[in-house]
Amino acid sequence: EIVLTQSPATLSLSPGDRATLSCRASQSISSSLVWYQQKPGQAPRLLIYDASNRATGIPVRFSGSGSGTDFTLTISSLEPEDFAVYYCQQRSNWPITFGQGTRLEIK
């Protein structure tokens, strides 16, 4: 099973700041990495697929990068609605696995 480790567990920033979230895989997954956003009481929302491709309707301030084992989700300038929990997911191998999440909170 591929283990995904997200860091930091919690990130405290202010609106307008740049956010950098990390996801590390226990073995190479090429570019088979997906990012989701989840707000309290809501279902997850697809943000990024294949490491760097924005999903339909996702603002350009969200970008993804990385390949192999190290991946990054960057939010260039935080909006109030961006404060949420972010999960990475690998789609390379069965079983599908998720990271434990990074909580992005308002400082």
Next chain:
Amino acid sequence: EVHLLESGGGLVQPGGSLRLSCEASGFTFRNYPMTWVRQAPGKGLEWVSSIDTSGLERYYADSVKGRFTVSRDNSKNTLHLQMNSLRAEDTAVYYCAKYSGSGTRVFDYWGQGTLVTVSS
């Protein structure tokens, strides 16, 4: 507009059974693999099971293998999850989600979830 609506959750005793359903609309259901993902209270996301378009290929997390069965009825645009021998650790919100395309394992639309509570 894609819409996924889960139902069938509730309170069940340990060892009991429950059948979840997910009604799909707004897309051609038979053309897309589907998946179940769960989230225990206050915890992260855990993939549970996936099924291909025909229903012949099914995949399960080790934690539910042998106890849960995923199925689909393409004539009724409905996905199911039969859950047997339920345990306290199965307590979670269960989401159904649609694959973005065949074989992608990218979940582009999600339902709002149904809560399953396993407790005596």
